[in-house]
Amino acid sequence: MDWxxxxxxxxxxxxxxxxxFYSxxxxxxxxxxxxxxxGTRIVQLTPRGSACSIVIGAPAGGAVRGLQLVVPDIDAARAELAGRGVEVSDxxxxxxxxxxxxxxxxxxxxxxxxNDLDGNGWVLQERPSGE
Incomplete structure (x- = not known):
């Protein structure tokens, strides 16, 4: 069985x-x-090419850390986000x-x-070519 x-x-x-922010x-x-x-609104969004989505809705207290997106070119992905106004690290x-x-x-x-607007922490990680 797959999970x-x-x-x-x-x-x-x-x-x-x-x-x-996300879209x-x-x-x-x-x-x-x-x-x-x-009083209840649910929005589901999916990163391009991902099989996993996120759902945003009512506040749930605290922030999520370490959400990770894998990209084939870290420099291009960083430049794209920075170009869209996202504050990204080097x-x-x-x-x-x-x-x-x-x-x-x-x-x-x-x-x-x-981080997103609510302090949820995201990480981009570069995947080696062909993997």
């Missing part, structure tokens, strides 16, 4: 602002925007002692970090 993660809930304070700045596709009741890699250092690292060791 597939298909949706991750992301806590947000303002659904409309979060929808605009306009990050380029996620809006799958649906549903008002279940006058490209970083992890040293053997676990500290972060500037620049690309070895295979699977190049990252860019950013």
């Amino acid at each position: 597939k993660l298909e949706v991750v809930s992301i806590p947000v304070a303002d659904v409309e602002k979060a929808k605009q 306009e700045r990050l380029g996620f596709v809006v799958d649906h925007d549903t008002r279940i009741s006058p 490209v970083k890699h992890y040293e053997k002692d676990g500290t972060l250092a500037d620049g690309k690292g070895g295979r699977w060791n190049s990252f860019v970090f950013f």
